[in-house]
Amino acid sequence: MATAKKAAKKSAAKKPAAKKTAAKRPAAKKSAAKKPAAKKSAAKKPAAKKSVVKRKPNAAFMKAMQPSTVLAAVVGGMPMPRTEVTKKIWDYIKKNKLQDAVNRRLINADDKLRAVFGGKSKVSMFEMTKLVSNHLK
Numbered sequence: 001m002a003t004a005k006k007a008a009k010k011s012a013a014k015k016p017a018a019k020k021t022a023a024k025r026p027a028a029k030k031s032a033a034k035k036p037a038a039k040k041s042a043a044k045k046p047a048a049k050k051s052v053v054k055r056k057p058n059a060a061f062m063k064a065m066q067p068s069t070v071l072a073a074v075v076g077g078m079p080m081p082r083t084e085v086t087k088k089i090w091d092y093i094k095k096n097k098l099q100d101a102v103n104r105r106l107i108n109a110d111d112k113l114r115a116v117f118g119g120k121s122k123v124s125m126f127e128m129t130k131l132v133s134n135h136l137k
Contacts (some may be wrong), residue, residue, distance in 0.1 A: 063081060064080055065080070074088070074092050075089060085132060092112075116132060116135060
């Protein structure tokens with residue numbers, strides 16, 4: 001019997017709650033109408049300016065390294081940073097039109113670059129940096 005009384009109380013409690021939600025619905029629409037106005041005022045506020053910090057280059061990339069004799073035939077024999085070596089290799093590739101026409105990520109090696117690339121005739125630009133780093137000390 002105790003469960004029947006609880007069930008009766010629950011069903012009685014649910015009915016008034018349904019009436020309350022019906023009464024609250026128009027109020028919800030009013031509050032929804034107020035929200036866009038709040039968004040507009042937030043959009044008018046100026047954004048905080050971030051301070052621009054200039055990035056420092058990594059010291060390991062800027063360290064002058066001596067190219068091997070094979071690599072020196074392409075970039076020169078003077079010690080230079082890795083970044084400069086990569087720039088000079090790309091200058092050589094563009095000057096001699098060694099970049100593949102269909103797949104631009106591939107480099108078609110000529111005789112000088114084939115020695116640098118370990119005998120490979122085609123190398124991807126991502127693999128190139130790995131193979132070049134073997135020739136720097």
